Every structure is written in C-alpha cells, then in structure tokens.
Amino acid sequence: MECTSITANINPVFLRNNCDLFLTKQNLKSHFNSKTQGSYKYTKEIIKSIFCGYFVMGPLTTPKKGREVGSVDPWTPTSNLKMLINAAIPDIRNREKGLEMDKHSLLCPIFWQDTENGEESERWISRKEKSLGLLCRKFLARYPDHPNPATNNDICLDDVATELSVERRRIYDIMNVLESLHMVSRSAKNRYAWHGRTKLSQTLDILKKVGEDHKYSQQMQQIRQGLLEKEEFDEEEKENVELEVEVEDREQGQKELFFVELPGVEFKAASVNSRKDKSLRVMSQKFVMLFLVSNPRVVSLDVAAKILIGEDHGAEQDKNKFKTKVRRLYDIANVLRSLKLIEKVHVTEERGRKPAFEWVGPELPHVKGIGSSVILEPRANVENCAKKLFSSPGAKRSFTRHPSLIKMAKSIQDDRRKINSAPSSPVKSSARDASNPDFPNKMAQLAAICKIELDQEEGRKKPAAVNTGKTCGSQTTLLSTPNTDPSVSAAAQRAPRTPLAVLPAGSVAYISAHCPSLIPVLLPQHQGGAPYAIYLQSPSPRPNPLARPQPTSYAVRSMTFEDKTGQSPTGQCAVQAQSACRGADISPLAQKRMGSVSACESSPPKAKRPDNISKVKLCVFFCFQTLVPAGYYIPISQPGVRDKEIQDLAKENKFELLLSPTGSRPSPAREITPTSIRLLKPTSAAASPYNAQKAQRPSPAILNFTLQNLGLISGSSPGNGYAASQTPEHLNTLASPVSLQQRGMCRSSFLQPLMATPKGAGPPQASFFHTPVPLSPLAAVVPASAHMTTKTVYIPQRKLDVSMEDP
DNA sequence: GGTTCCCGCCATAAG
DNA sequence: CTTATGGCGGGAACC
Numbered sequence: 038m039e040c041t042s043i044t045a046n047i048n049p050v051f052l053r054n055n056c057d058l059f060l061t062k063q064n065l066k067s068h069f070n071s072k073t074q075g076s077y078k079y080t081k082e083i084i085k086s087i088f089c090g091y092f093v094m095g096p097l098t099t100p101k102k103g104r105e106v107g108s109v110d111p112w113t114p115t116s117n118l119k120m121l122i123n124a125a126i127p128d129i130r131n132r133e134k135g136l137e138m139d140k141h142s143l144l145c146p147i148f149w150q151d152t153e154n155g156e157e158s159e160r161w162i163s164r165k166e167k168s169l170g171l172l173c174r175k176f177l178a179r180y181p182d183h184p185n186p187a188t189n190n191d192i193c194l195d196d197v198a199t200e201l202s203v204e205r206r207r208i209y210d211i212m213n214v215l216e217s218l219h220m221v222s223r224s225a226k227n228r229y230a231w232h233g234r235t236k237l238s239q240t241l242d243i244l245k246k247v248g249e250d251h252k253y254s255q256q257m258q259q260i261r262q263g264l265l266e267k268e269e270f271d272e273e274e275k276e277n278v279e280l281e282v283e284v285e286d287r288e289q290g291q292k293e294l295f296f297v298e299l300p301g302v303e304f305k306a307a308s309v310n311s312r313k314d315k316s317l318r319v320m321s322q323k324f325v326m327l328f329l330v331s332n333p334r335v336v337s338l339d340v341a342a343k344i345l346i347g348e349d350h351g352a353e354q355d356k357n358k359f360k361t362k363v364r365r366l367y368d369i370a371n372v373l374r375s376l377k378l379i380e381k382v383h384v385t386e387e388r389g390r391k392p393a394f395e396w397v398g399p400e401l402p403h404v405k406g407i408g409s410s411v412i413l414e415p416r417a418n419v420e421n422c423a424k425k426l427f428s429s430p431g432a433k434r435s436f437t438r439h440p441s442l443i444k445m446a447k448s449i450q451d452d453r454r455k456i457n458s459a460p461s462s463p464v465k466s467s468a469r470d471a472s473n474p475d476f477p478n479k480m481a482q483l484a485a486i487c488k489i490e491l492d493q494e495e496g497r498k499k500p501a502a503v504n505t506g507k508t509c510g511s512q513t514t515l516l517s518t519p520n521t522d523p524s525v526s527a528a529a530q531r532a533p534r535t536p537l538a539v540l541p542a543g544s545v546a547y548i549s550a551h552c553p554s555l556i557p558v559l560l561p562q563h564q565g566g567a568p569y570a571i572y573l574q575s576p577s578p579r580p581n582p583l584a585r586p587q588p589t590s591y592a593v594r595s596m597t598f599e600d601k602t603g604q605s606p607t608g609q610c611a612v613q614a615q616s617a618c619r620g621a622d623i624s625p626l627a628q629k630r631m632g633s634v635s636a637c638e639s640s641p642p643k644a645k646r647p648d649n650i651s652k653v654k655l656c657v658f659f660c661f662q663t664l665v666p667a668g669y670y671i672p673i674s675q676p677g678v679r680d681k682e683i684q685d686l687a688k689e690n691k692f693e694l695l696l697s698p699t700g701s702r703p704s705p706a707r708e709i710t711p712t713s714i715r716l717l718k719p720t721s722a723a724a725s726p727y728n729a730q731k732a733q734r735p736s737p738a739i740l741n742f743t744l745q746n747l748g749l750i751s752g753s754s755p756g757n758g759y760a761a762s763q764t765p766e767h768l769n770t771l772a773s774p775v776s777l778q779q780r781g782m783c784r785s786s787f788l789q790p791l792m793a794t795p796k797g798a799g800p801p802q803a804s805f806f807h808t809p810v811p812l813s814p815l816a817a818v819v820p821a822s823a824h825m826t827t828k829t830v831y832i833p834q835r836k837l838d839v840s841m842e843d844p
Numbered sequence: 845g846g847t848t849c850c851c852g853c854c855a856t857a858a859g
Numbered sequence: 860c861t862t863a864t865g866g867c868g869g870g871a872a873c874c
Contacts, residue, residue: 164872167850194863206852209865226858226863316866361867367849392847 167203170371173211175201177375182234190231192221210317214372217296217321238399240297241329247297248326253344257331260340297322320345320362321369328379334396337384341366370394 165171176197184190194212198205212229215221219240224230248254296319323345327336342362373379378398383390 164848164850169849204852205863206865207850209863213865315864357868363847364849364868365866367847371849 168371169207169210169368170375172201172203172207173214173372173375176208176211180231180233184231184233184235186232186235190233191224192229192231194227194229210368211372213315213317214321214369215376217318218325218376220376241325241399243297244322244326245329248323248330251326253323253327254330254332256344257327257336257340260343295319317365317369320365321373324366324369325373325378328394328396328398335382335384335393336395337391337393338363338366339391 179197179200180190180192194205194208198208201208212221212223216223216229219236220232220234221229222232296315324336324341327341327344328334339359342359345366346358346362370379370381373394374381376398378396379394380397382393382395384393385391
C-alpha cells in the first residue's frame, strides 16, 4: 500500500527538497512508535537516504490506481511523512538488524506497482491475507510445537515483525494471546521465549480449574437464559443476572484482571512483566476458560463478551463496550484458531444463528502425547497462580478494587484473629461454601478424575511421569482459585505457620505412605464440608531430567512475603505488608507494590456472601517437591450430582450446534455426556499435571529449610516473615499480584534494599537453593538475600529464573 | 445490513 | 526524553 500511496501522492521533487522539513523529530515521533525501533536520528537518516536514492533513481510514474489516496492531501507534510516512513520501515528494520536485504526487495514495494501496473490493485493484499490468524500461522510455522528447552528459543520481536512484514503492533497481539497460553513468555524487552505447546496442556488444566472456580459455566448459563428469555421484558432480568454475575465476580476477585500464571513460565524478566495493561492476555485466558468449562465446548461470541465484560458496572450501558469486546474476541479467536484450538461455528438459538466458536483443541484432562509438556511440569499445574495483574491505574476500568479491598482487609483481620486464637484449626471463613451445591459436584468430579489418574499413573507411564527429582528443587505449590475469598487464601497462607497440616473439620487428609516426610498440607476450608483427601504421590524418578524445564525456578519461587509479625503471607499479608511498609520506612516502590498486592487479594472477598456459590477452592500446598512429591487434594463426596447438573444445564441451554462449514461435526447431542466427558475423561480435573509430579526425598537441608519456612520448626528468624516465604505458591495464588510483581521487580532494585541480609546469607538456605536450582548460577546468591532481618516487609524473593536470566 | 476485524492513533509504562 | 506496549475504536472488507 505504502508504495501505491507514495507513488500516487508524493511529489518527488517536493519531498527531495523538503526531506528535512518533514523529517522533524516532532513529525516523526508518532510514526516511530509503532513503526520502528530505531532511534529517531537513525530512522530519519535512513528515510532520507532511502528517499533520496529513490528519487534520484527514479522516474516516478504515478500509478493509475490511485485508490484511497484521495482522502489525504498529498501535499501535507504529515501525510507524506507517513507514507515515507511506511515505505522505509522495512529497510530501517533490516538495517538495524544488520541484514542486508537486497535493494530490490526493499524498494520493490515502491516500484512494484509500476511494473505490474494495471493490476496493482489486485495486488493489494486482500484483507484476509493480512488477517491476524494468518499472520499467527506464519508465526507459528517458524517455531516447533515442542521446542527443545535446551536450545535457544528466543524470539525477537523485531525480527519477527520484519520477517513477517507486519507492524509490531500485530505481533503484540499474537504474543499476548500466546503468552496467555504460556506458549511464549516474555523474557526481556522485545524478547520472548518460545515454549510451543510444551506447556499447553498444563496451562489448559489450570485454566479450566480457574474457570470452574469462577463459575463460568454458570455464568454462561445465566446469560444464555437471560438472552433467551429476556428479549422481551426483561431488561431487568438480564440486569439481575448480570448483576449476580458481577457480584460474584467481584467477590472472586475481579475477574477483570488476573492472569493465570504457570510456574516456570512466568516472569522471566522482571521488569518486563510489570506492565499493567495486559487485558488481552487475561481476556484470552478467560475466553479459553469458557470453552474448557462449558459443556458443549461451544461458546458464542456474545455470551463470551458479556461475561468478559464482566464487572462493567455500567452494565449494558455501552453498546460500545460490547462492540469493543467483541472485536477483541475476534482477535483472540483468530489466534486461537490458528493454533487449532477453536473453530468457528454457529449456534442457533431461538432466534437465528449467532457466531460462536467451538473448542477443537485437546481435551484437557489428558495430556497429549507429548508427555514432555505435562509431565515435565506437573508441579506447575498444581500451582494455580492466578494473579491479578497490577492494579490498573486507568480510571476507566471499572475495577472495583477499593471496596473489595476494604472488605478484604477486614476479613483478613478477622481471619487473623481467628487464627491467632486457634492456630491449629483452620479458620472457617464462612458457611457460604457449605451452601454451595456446586462444590460437592466439582469435588466429586475432581476426586473421580484424580483417582483415575492416580491409578493410571501408578500403573502406566510412570517412567515418563516420574520426576527425577533429585536435582530439581522442591517446589511449593498452591492450588487455588485465583480470587478465592480472602479467608481461604489467608488460611492457606497461614497454614505454613501452623504446626502441622491443618485440615478443616470434616476434611480428611490422606497422606501417602510413600511420602516419608510429612509435609504440612493445608486444606483450607472447604465449602460444604465435603470431605477431602489429599493424595501425595510417591516420589518416583523422572524419566528425562532434561525434559523438565527449569526445575530451579520453583525453589526460589517460594519466597513470599511476610508481615513483620512473621505472620503468614496471605491476603492478610498484603494488608499487613502495607502497614508494615509504612511503619518500616520502606521505599515507595515497595509500598506501591504492596498496594498492588493487596489489591489483588482484595479481589474476592467471598466471605461476604456465604450462600453464594462458592468458588471451589482447591488449595493444595505442596511444599517443595522434594519434600512432597505431589499431591492431590481430593474431595470425597457426592459423585452423582454432577451428571445431573450437567444434564440439566444442557437442557436449559437451548442451543444446538450447527455444523461448522466443513460439516464434520458430530451431532449436537454429544454435548451432553457429562459422565463420559467429565468423569471418564481424567482431564477435566486437571489432575494430570499433578500426577506427573514425582520427587525424590528431600535432603535434610532442604527439609530443614522447608520446615523452617513453613513454620514447623523455628528458624533463624523466628516469627519473621521469612519463614513464610517458603510458600511461594501462596503468593502466586492468592497474592498473585504480589508474586507477580515480585518476580518482576524484586530482583534487583527492589529486593535488595529490603533485604537485611546480604546475599551470602544463611547456609541452610543457600544449600537449599543451590540444590534445587542447579541451573542457576545465581541461585546460591539469591537465597541469601532472602533472609530478612527485622520486621520489614518481606518481599518475596523470586525465582531463580530471574537470576538465571540475567546474563 | 450484519460480521469480521485491520489499522494505527494514542495513552502509558519502562528505561 | 525516547522507546516499548498495548488499549481501543473507526471504519472498511466480507458475507
């Protein structure tokens, strides 16, 4: 296009004589941001050189096909500038890269139309050829689905943009979606690490879980019903439905902003991950969750948009918002389609068909053959780290943060009180869980799945699943809903501190005999009082050590933060932390962080709504893998309910699937096979990942360290937050924001100052880190810092990954 | 006329 | 500041 425009509109002479005039910093500024990476000066020069050469070379023929040029005044410096830059960009990028692109190809666009003249319009790449989906496909073609972790899988945005000949902006779109699936992770500015599908199943498992916790399926139902019924009078009804959803969302934590992390993939480069605005990533995850949770795996656009709009208070108010959301969903859908995860279909409701997408990706439960992925990082799975991304400053966003924050704080305090008074017993935040009918079902389902998986695992591919363990660090995993209510989270976090695993009343903990060292497994309150059992997998050797990516990260990751009192890190922690900060004279930055953390936590004070559908909280703490290989937190209870529920739901959802264009789809009926789908397929529960985890016995040092941190035994700094640090997962899960930030920022500037102890600190820790993180040279160093002295707020130290990354 | 969704402006974070 | 990111919505291709 650029070519055409240029040839059509630019007066060569004019340009040549006024190059400098146009290429002013100011004029170029806006164009640079999205068009080039190079410095202004550099770019300017390139543009000049290109155009000077161009003009000199050439007889410019105005293309006949002027096309859209008309709207712009050809003689407007700005418009011309824009064209110039567009035309020059490829060259600029190539030069920057040092690539020697042949002149012809560079200028080709400019001349090409001349040569092809008459058809240049045809030449015009059709819209489809420029689609995000296609672009994504091209992108994917460049990388293997299952890259060897050992190799360098770096992705340079500039290179990609150049090679694919697209604007950077487009690449960001793709990357954000891929990132949401953990197929890539940002490793540094302008740089991503390619993971391919190695972590996909794991990610899907987690997303599914989170989706379930968020009751997305129910929400979808409500919306569907609302849509169907309403149409007539019901604006109100609809509103009610939405309201409910909203409330729920709020309670859970703003659905709006949390990102589900995958251990081992997150935050490779601290600084890079701290960006607040990542809604596309989050939206993408949520969108995927909808598929994973809905029974017929079909999600219509409008339903998805409504749910994703979520807490928008204005409720329906904006058509615009809806439209925007839909646009974004298309963007995401296009990428997902290119990933072959979903396909476009249509659902026919009473009135007409609506655009929708159907999940055609892997069925979750089971790991695809590529054992590597799932198996490799089972632990990650367990850890469900849904984090809210940093608070969004944007006032525009309707984050209900404040209120919830306040509530959260209160609940936290209450929890704390309770805890203090009754340390050994888990705090029961509220009855609401009990009331939740859903819970049992889910638990039952989970249980069934887990069971199946366990059995299978035991017998079958053990070898593959086995964890070589020795080298890998132990890891703590907390599995929970991202935005579960604070109390729960609090409990979870606290857990470590309590002497032993705390099991809520009515819960049953089963600890595998295999596991020599008992690890404190906390079972946060359960809803409904359904009994749960924890299964710990016996350690087994991992098949291929190499296969497992970055075992190291886990070890360090566990650092969490603690308040000065040494209380456990939790939702409360956040609040406390804040106060602590204030008192402790912590840097503003730190405080800021804390704030964000707390914000996150605040997300879902579920406690408020006891009767509310509780989100399933599966909180499993796996302390270092070494210590506790793997575990399942399985509720033992009413298995049958689910099926019925599902069936009912299915009935209620009056929609049927239309065959996709190709018409290959089976009958719509399939949608309802709850039993087979849910129970037979182990996948749903996301248990698989866990299974995979296997570990070896912990070394004494590690054990010691862990226990210390967990508060099981006194550590060097008793009562200090440090101890709490061990359960990184906690952070991840609930305090997600915190952990995020930590990961992102802590490392150098932030963390350091806070750390009382210099890097070389405690031996135990050192050994601990060391062992677990063989890969990281820095590992040893990191631990030291972890040791905090006074009562300052602890900033969790984060994964070794970070260090590793550092050159 | 509704769907799709490309394009790129522009705000904001990071360095 | 300059650069990197990515939200967002106009409006055009597509159907």
